Amino acid sequence: MDKDKMSSTMIMLIIILMLHVVSCTDHLIIDTYCPDNFPFYTSNTSFHKNLKLLMETLSSNIAASNTSYFNNTSIGQGLDKVYGQALCRGDITNSTVCKECIEKASKDLMNRCKSEDAMVWYELCQVRYSFQMFFSDAVYTGKYPKQNDLEKRVSDPTSFQQVLTYLMNNLSNEAAFNPAKNMFATAEIEFSAKKERIYGLVECTKDVSETDCGSCLSSAVTELNACCSYREGGIIVSRNCNVRFDLFQFFNASSAASLLIFPTSKGGKWKPWMYVLTICGSISILAVLIGLCTACRRQKNDRDKDEERSERMLFQELSSPKNVAITQEGELISSDQLLFMTLATIKAGTDDFSNTNKLGQGGFGAVYKGVLPDGNEIAVKRLSKKSWQGIEEFKNEIILIAKLQHKNLVKLLGCVLEGEEKILVYEFMSNRSLDQFIFDPNKRPKLDWKTCYGIIGGIARGLLYLHEESRLKIIHRDLKPNNVLLDHELVAKISDFGMARMFSENQNTANTKRVVGTHGYMAPEYAMEGLFSVKSDVFSFGVIMLEIISGKRNGGFYLTELAPTLLAYAWKLWNEGKGLEFADPILLESCLDYESEVLRCIHIGLLCVQEDPQHRPTMSNVVVLLGSESMVLPQPRQPAFSSGKMIRVDPSASTNCSLNDSIWSNISPR
Structure with a gap:
């Protein structure tokens, strides 16, 4: 009996040890989302405390739904509110295993990331938190985990891909449109004579349709097909869904995975007419495919040639000893005004674009700090090869900013155009961008009222120069705190x-089908109709002005119970006589x-964000109003979007947008 007991004990210990090893393997991290273009929270703030509490309660609050564990949770109020989500893989039926995975994922996410929006994917679970409400939002942003690169290649990728595609498409339809599957499906399929x-798995979060x-x-x-159809395994993860396949059963055997049969043609002997029909049909299809491929290749070559031609023309313009660009007015920008630099100089000055010198990341690419051979510090904007800011925007910025010289505009020092590299070199701003001051609890106290007032005035004078005082008439179209730098x-x-x-x-307005900019700072007539003018920039300036005064973002203010937008909140307090609040x-x-x-600045800010562009002041009006306390201000009208409505602007009524209503007729700059 003692020997039997010892044997039983040993067996139990082995089973426990094996379970522990499996558990450790299942809790391996797949990928992490920790963006550096989102605000970072500060330790011991209300947001941080709410986040810690949310991470601690996610696992305990997870609720079972059939065989899946899923939970949406939020903690806190106002701007400090945090939203969280946890999901365990659909084949996990043990609540303890699920909770352990979520607990580990939550702790790792807190240790790995300080962004206000982050997510982590584990083998058996995933956890996400954010400062904005994301429940039920279906925005696809797939991620490619590095482990895909470690998978071996298959011997027959063509047939393998056909079988894999059949498997994953069937699983996707099952998970999405079969309610009994609860947005989770697994299956297996044979792909060789051996x-x-x-083995495949797909899953969606339970909050999407x-x-x-x-x-x-x-x-x-x-x-998944693009990255891994020729490999023995692959995985793609995203915020709302995940897909994975492998040549071994990586999911729970009890998850009722079905065995699919890849369809193949079977039947009796073929008759001669069948062969003729098949051959003729194949030849026809092949001819069509060859024609399509030829047309596509010709079209791609034409696009490539156009792009090469544009870059070559720009290169010639930039490197010409006589001029580097021609303005819309036909004026030349001389090489004295803009230095044409070499890529080798920029690489040396940025330590070959080292991450330690990286200042930030945007849709255009990355910005690096660098040093020129003469010792001057620079900021280097390196446009990404996949950037939406292409050759036209690159040329546009060179033509505009090289010609504009003002103390409230960042100075462009030079540019690089070598091969696929498109680089702009600016003077270095040691205090980075305005948003890092007004929205950072640690830096915010450094901005006393005198400094804020100076910043507001500086932005106003810079815009006035763009709109009225330079030889060109410039509409910025993307004015926001990120694009205001501080020396x-x-x-x-x-x-x-x-x-x-x-x-x-003599031009006052323009219309575009390509609306660019940042929501929260875009004037309604521009966002909805594509109409832009100097008054579009005035609207953006008004939003920035109110953000500087309040220390709150307009975008995301809807998270509070105070008002639907920051503009609506300012309007509400102003009408109640509580402007200082x-x-x-x-x-x-x-x-x-x-x-x-x-109070006067809040008043001017409200004048700038009025719905009707004709009611907004020009920047010359704004500069005068900021510099004179004795001048009487007109009463502001309702701000744009303050009641949650969108307006439609009659283009015919906006053609004289720079001709102001009579309320501005007696104001002019001194």
Whole structure:
């Protein structure tokens, strides 16, 4: 009996040890999403405390739904509110295993990332949190885990891909449109004469619709085919769905995985006419495919030639000893105004674009800090090869900013155009961008009212120069705190002119089908109708002005119960006679003797964000109003979007947008 007991004990220990090893393997991390273009939270703030509490409660609050564990949770109020989501893989039926995975994932995510929006994928679970409400949002952003690169190649990729595609498409349809599957499906299928099998798994989060689940899985399977259809395994993860395949059974055997049969043609002997029909049909299809391929290749070659021609023309313009670009007015930009630099110089100055010198990342590409051979510090904007900011925007920025010289505009020092590299070199701004000051709890106290007032005035004077004082008439179109840089003395300088547009002397408005910019700063007539003018920039300036005073973002303000938007909140307090309550309390402490000035700036900000562009002041009006306390201000009208509505602007009524209503007729710059 003692020997039997010892044997039983040993067997139990071995089983426990094996389970532990499996558990450790299952808790391996697949990938992490920790963007550096989102705000980063600060330790011990209300947001951080709410996040810690949410991460601690995600696993305990997870609820069972059939065989899947899924939970959406939020903690906190206002701007400090945090939203969280946890999902365990659909084949996990043990709540303890699920909770352990979520607990580990939550802790790892907190240790790995300080962004206000982040996500982590584990073998058996995934966890996400964000400062904005994302439940039920179906925005596909697939990620390609590095482990895909470690998978071996298959011997017959063509037939393997056919079988794999059949498997994953069937699984996607089952998971998305069969309610009994609860948005999770597994299956296996034979792909060789040796009876080898592919095992597949697909899953969606339980907060999206069937259609959104199907769309997400379709996108993920497309990426899976592109990256891994010739490999022995592959995985694509995203916010709302995940897909995976392997040549071994990696999911729970009890998850009722079905065995699919790849369809093959079977039947009796073929008759001669069948062979003739098949051969003729194949030849016809082949001819059509060859024609399509030839047309596509010719079209691609034409596009490549056009792009090469554009880059070659720009290169010639830039490197010409006589000029580097021609403005819309026909004026030349001399080589004295813009230095044509070499790629080798920039690589040496940025330590070959080292990550330690990386200042930030945007849709255009990355920005690096560098040093020229003469010791001057520079900021280097390196356009990504996949950037939406192509050769036209690159040329546009060179033409505009090289010709514009003002103390409140960032100075362009030079550019590089070598091979596929398109680089812009600017003067270095040691205090980075304005958004890092007004929205960072640690840096915010450095902005006293005097400094804020100076920044507001600097932005206003920079815009006035663009709109009225330069030889060109420039509409920026993407004015936001990220594009306002601060030098060592916190002097504001407007940057990023890739989206800017020039107007002729008598032109007041323009229309575009390509609406560019950032929501929250875009004027309603531009966002909805594509109409832009100097008044579009005035709207953006008004939003920035109110953000500086309040310390709150306009985008994302809907998360609070105070009002649907920051503009609506300012309007509400203004009408209630509580304008000073809109200002950041930290800012008010530094302006006890300037409260009337703060109220006046809120008033001017509300004038700038009025719905009708004709009611907004010009920047010359704004500069005068900022510099004169004695001038009476008109009463502001309702801000754009303050009641959650969109407006439609009659283009015929906007053609004289720079001719102001009579309320502005008696205001002119001194």
